[in-house]
Amino acid sequence: KAGVTQTPRYLIKTRGQQVTLSCSPISGHRSVSWYQQTPGQGLQFLFEYFSETQRNKGNFPGRFSGRQFSNSRSEMNVSTLELGDSALYLCASSPAPGTGVEQYFGPGTRLTVT
């Protein structure tokens, strides 16, 4: 069974631009969560989608948004990029929503904002 895939793996953007990251979950998994990982703040929860609906959202500004499609693939968008948005963005999929279900992480997208 193929794992979680994320595209692109690396991205360099300029301040003020916007970016869209993509995540394809494991086949049959309907829940997708997104996390931001930085050296200073560690791994922080962004949001969770299940059946095309945002089920939960972390403490991030409105510049961070996401969506999920009917095939469970998910995208996250960051508008008006800031230098502090430089991070590894991780996507995790699971068969069902909630923290009690095992999540499978993708390799992440490394975003650098200059």
Place this chain on the structure above:
Amino acid sequence: TQLLEQSPQFLSIQEGENLTVYCNSSSVFSSLQWYRQEPGEGPVLLVTVVTGGEVKKLKRLTFQFGDARKDSSLHITAAQPGDTGLYLCAADTGRRALTFGSGTRLQVQP
């Protein structure tokens, strides 16, 4: 303020040594998870502990959940270079989402 405090932050040891890393909180958790993350990869779940006092073993790794379900430890026996990575604990702190600790970065020298 980190809800999950991990210690130590960094650990560099020789192959064959034993080590313990800790995950502490003032909150009570219904369950706690341990992950290992290798460079260029996402975290991989190692174990989930649920019951206070529970001990789980995964080959040379021993995980313990505190009696009060506020803390956990991971003990590695006879560490090998393949154990190198970032070890993360995570729990639901009541926000219906996983909160991760800051991690312990382990380097095992051959």
